[in-house]
Amino acid sequence: MVMLEQVRKKLRDLVQFSEKPNRNVLHTDFEDEMGEATSYDLLGITPPQDMERFKAKARTFLREHEDPIAVHRVRMNKPLTPGDLQALESMLTENGIGDADTIARAKEESQGLGLFVRSLIGLDRGAAKEAFAYFLEGKTLTAAQIEFVDLIINHLTEHGVMGAALLYESPFTYIAPHGPDDLFTSDEVDRLVAVLDHIRAAAQAA
Numbered sequence: 050m051v052m053l054e055q056v057r058k059k060l061r062d063l064v065q066f067s068e069k070p071n072r073n074v075l076h077t078d079f080e081d082e083m084g085e086a087t088s089y090d091l092l093g094i095t096p097p098q099d100m101e102r103f104k105a106k107a108r109t110f111l112r113e114h115e116d117p118i119a120v121h122r123v124r125m126n127k128p129l130t131p132g133d134l135q136a137l138e139s140m141l142t143e144n145g146i147g148d149a150d151t152i153a154r155a156k157e158e159s160q161g162l163g164l165f166v167r168s169l170i171g172l173d174r175g176a177a178k179e180a181f182a183y184f185l186e187g188k189t190l191t192a193a194q195i196e197f198v199d200l201i202i203n204h205l206t207e208h209g210v211m212g213a214a215l216l217y218e219s220p221f222t223y224i225a226p227h228g229p230d231d232l233f234t235s236d237e238v239d240r241l242v243a244v245l246d247h248i249r250a251a252a253q254a255a
Contacts, residue, residue, distance in 0.1 A: 100154065103147045107155075108169040110146050115170070123209075126176040129163045129254045137162055163252035167209030172248070177205040184237075184244050194232050197224050201245075210249045213242045 111120055119136040122129055141147050147155070152162070159165035181198060190198070200221055204211050215221070217228035225231035229238045 100151065103151050103155070104169065107141060107146050107166075110141075110144060111166060111170050114140070120166070120170070123163060123166050123252060124170055124173050124176070126172055126180055126248055126251050128251045131254045134162050134254050137166055161253050163254065164210060164249065167252045169209075171207050171209045172205045174202065174206045177202045177248075180205075180244055180248050184240050191232070193224055197221065197229065197232055200224070201241075205248065210252065211245050213245055216241075 115121060115124060117136065117140065119129070119133040119140070121127075122133055123137070138152060141152055142149065155165045156162050159168060181202065185198070201211065201216075204215070221228065229241055233241065
């Protein structure tokens with residue numbers, strides 16, 4: 050193998066002295082032709098940028114129209130009915146906020162129109178505090194516990210709903226590095242999560 054490698058290297062050095070064969074030069078003369086442009090609609094697919102525009106438009110519209118009963122019920126954490134969801138969808142379509150396909154995608158991504166609307170307009174702060182009244186009843190909380198619950202209420206006020214997994218992420222871990230278990234008993238954590246589930250369920254029609 051060593052001898053073959055040496056031969057290979059010597060042959061490589063001699064390649065530059067080998068005669069190069071004459072080759073005919075080929076010339077091409079192509080001219081591109083543009084045909085008529087054809088557009089195609091991809092049914093059921095809404096580009097990401099269009100969805101973001103829809104969300105921004107819907108957020109502005111809903112925050113300017115909080116008086117209708119269905120919107121008020123979403124913001125005040127009142128259980129929605131199928132009629133409420135229909136009213137919300139009609140508001141968005143009849144006012145040119147989004148078409149049926151876009152709203153259908155919003156429902157799918159948010160697990161329901163009620164949750165989608167809630168994520169845009171948030172939860173009334175008083176309603177969020179009221180939802181935790183049962184959890185806080187008869188308790189004397191420490192400063193860290195109060196701060197932790199206030200963070201939850203702030204999140205709900207801004208985003209409307211909250212999954213239990215977020216309790217184990219920042220900014221909550223700044224107060225309790227290992228999540229609510231650092232501050233509350235196991236039963237209390239279960240009750241805390243139950244409140245969050247109840248708030249989510251209120252935005253989903255039974």
